[in-house]
Amino acid sequence: MYSLSVVVITYNEERKIKKCLESVKWADEIVVIDSNSTDQTREIALQYTDLVIEYSWKGFAKQRTFGMDQTSGDWILFLDADEYVTDALKHRLQELLTAFSPFHAFKLHRVEHFLGYPLHHGTLNPSYQPRILSKGKGYWTGGAHAHIEVDDDLMGLIHEDLYHDSHNTITDFITRINYYTTVDAEDRVKSGQRVGKLRIIFSPIGMTWKSLIVKRGYRDGFPGVLFCIGMGIYSFLRLVKVWQLTKDAPIVERTGNDDSVS
Amino acid sequence: MSLSIIIITKNEENQIQDCLESARFADEIILVDSGSTDRTLDIAKSYVTQIIETEWKGFSGTKNIALEAATGDWIFWLDADERIPTELQNEICEIMQNGTHEGYYVARKAIFLGRWIKHCGWFPGYVIRLFKAKGAQFSDDQVHESVEIDGPTSHFNTPLIHYTDLSIEHYLLKFNHYTTLGARQLFESNRMFHLTDLIGRPMFSFIKMYVLKLGFLDGIQGLILCVLSACYVFTKYAKLWLLWHQDNVK
Numbered sequence: 134m135y136s137l138s139v140v141v142i143t144y145n146e147e148r149k150i151k152k153c154l155e156s157v158k159w160a161d162e163i164v165v166i167d168s169n170s171t172d173q174t175r176e177i178a179l180q181y182t183d184l185v186i187e188y189s190w191k192g193f194a195k196q197r198t199f200g201m202d203q204t205s206g207d208w209i210l211f212l213d214a215d216e217y218v219t220d221a222l223k224h225r226l227q228e229l230l231t232a233f234s235p236f237h238a239f240k241l242h243r244v245e246h247f248l249g250y251p252l253h254h255g256t257l258n259p260s261y262q263p264r265i266l267s268k269g270k271g272y273w274t275g276g277a278h279a280h281i282e283v284d285d286d287l288m289g290l291i292h293e294d295l296y297h298d299s300h301n302t303i304t305d306f307i308t309r310i311n312y313y314t315t316v317d318a319e320d321r322v323k324s325g326q327r328v329g330k331l332r333i334i335f336s337p338i339g340m341t342w343k344s345l346i347v348k349r350g351y352r353d354g355f356p357g358v359l360f361c362i363g364m365g366i367y368s369f370l371r372l373v374k375v376w377q378l379t380k381d382a383p384i385v386e387r388t389g390n391d392d393s394v395s
Numbered sequence: 396m397s398l399s400i401i402i403i404t405k406n407e408e409n410q411i412q413d414c415l416e417s418a419r420f421a422d423e424i425i426l427v428d429s430g431s432t433d434r435t436l437d438i439a440k441s442y443v444t445q446i447i448e449t450e451w452k453g454f455s456g457t458k459n460i461a462l463e464a465a466t467g468d469w470i471f472w473l474d475a476d477e478r479i480p481t482e483l484q485n486e487i488c489e490i491m492q493n494g495t496h497e498g499y500y501v502a503r504k505a506i507f508l509g510r511w512i513k514h515c516g517w518f519p520g521y522v523i524r525l526f527k528a529k530g531a532q533f534s535d536d537q538v539h540e541s542v543e544i545d546g547p548t549s550h551f552n553t554p555l556i557h558y559t560d561l562s563i564e565h566y567l568l569k570f571n572h573y574t575t576l577g578a579r580q581l582f583e584s585n586r587m588f589h590l591t592d593l594i595g596r597p598m599f600s601f602i603k604m605y606v607l608k609l610g611f612l613d614g615i616q617g618l619i620l621c622v623l624s625a626c627y628v629f630t631k632y633a634k635l636w637l638l639w640h641q642d643n644v645k
Contacts, residue, residue: 248637302637303574303630303633303634303637304571304574304575304634307567307570307571307630308571311564311567311568311571315564330615330618333618333619334618337622355636359633362629366626369622369626370563370567373563373619374563374564376615376619377508377562377563380509
């Protein structure tokens with residue numbers, strides 16, 4: 134019999150944290166790594182565990198690594214506050230703990246939500262996210278899309294559903310894509326990506342087409358279509374931010390002195 | 396004749412110094428701040444005549460507070476992301492001596508991501524900025540406030556410089572806020588959502604700015620601006636849909 138620790142990273146998640154922690158209260162240990170929430174997150178989390186630790190935000194990988202260092206379990210399940218474990222997944226995980234596993238880490242099948250509706254199609258699906266690690270057998274790394282570093286053949290898949298109830302409002306969605314496209318663009322600039330006008334036009338159209346038609350995002354109904362267009366906007370913003378980071382000195386003027394700005 | 400420049404701020408530490416430098420020629424500067432948590436007020440202290448700290452009362456409400464505190468015969472309304480170039484300062488002084496109108500419009504050179512956007516329907520984009528203090532009042536609108544002038548108006552020759560957005564991140568913060576306000580305004584006026592709002596309107600907005608208003612001449616910044624504007628329209632109406640939808644669900 135192996136033990137399971139759950140690491141949840143939070144920042145101002147008072148509306149969601151309860152549902153998340155409720156879904157894993159059967160685990161042996163819960164560790165909440167909070168990056169200085171100013172709402173009730175901390176108080177709510179303390180109802181489920183004594184291990185609520187403040188740790189200023191340093192990026193997904195670092196928060197989770199710090200969280201892992203606080204755990205005592207054999208297996209670690211990493212959750213965001215807007216994710217929760219379904220009953221089917223719970224049973225699958227309990228089964229995992231009963232026997233030796235040849236894998237060092239697992240990806241979980243994550244069902245994305247948009248404005249409260251589950252999305253089963255589109256570019257995000259099927260979505261498998263690294264969320265489980267055998268302690269000491271791997272580590273977290275990366276920026277916006279942090280991942281667990283282990284050998285490919287030691288990464289297992291779990292098909293039971295993890296629910297991801299993010300983006301409850303469009304405002305929230307835009308705030309998130311604003312954040313993620315910045316981090317994502319920085320990663321891409323580091324790996325040498327450059328963009329031009331044509332790419333800025335066609336890449337987002339391609340992305341929307343792909344998620345809406347090729348990946349049949351339209352089958353998720355009106356919210357699904359909105360989401361596919363949102364993916365196109367994501368792609369656009371990411372390219373524009375790459376452009377912004379890589380452009381040379383700002384072009385203020387291209388004409389004579391009488392137009393000068395300063 | 397004396398001039399009061401009125402400015403409202405919240406967390407403008409990156410912009411406020413250059414803004415106030417360009418306003419120094421005025422007889423007084425009234426700054427109304429709604430809870431800045433950065434260095435805005437520290438920077439402003441050495442420039443302004445009076446700082447008033449107040450809670451946010453909407454654009455027009457907050458500006459009216461500044462208006463009441465101003466003692467000049469003429470008021471110039473300046474935003475933190477705007478600069479008054481020297482030629483315009485001279486024009487303002489000239490008008491205070493000899494001006495015969497009640498209010499004066501000024502064109503704005505909008506600098507978007509480091510480039511002056513000359514097309515896209517953004518220039519000249521006249522806004523009323525200089526007016527006689529007596530009886531002036533800001534009118535009530537959630538997003539675009541304006542000042543009510545009773546009498547003849549004219550305009551300046553020199554444009555104001557407007558640093559609209561230093562970065563895409565910053566643009567999106569405003570984008571998110573204004574689309575919410577815009578959607579709520581439509582919702583409260585009982586405007587229903589139509590599917591064409593999400594298809595026709597954004598496309599029309601893009602074609603209008605990029606093609607008809609020659610936005611393609613503004614380089615990559617023009618393209619980015621026109622696409623973002625279409626996204627703005629799309630988002631506003633998507634938010635309107637959500638407002639009606641959530642209302643039905645309840």
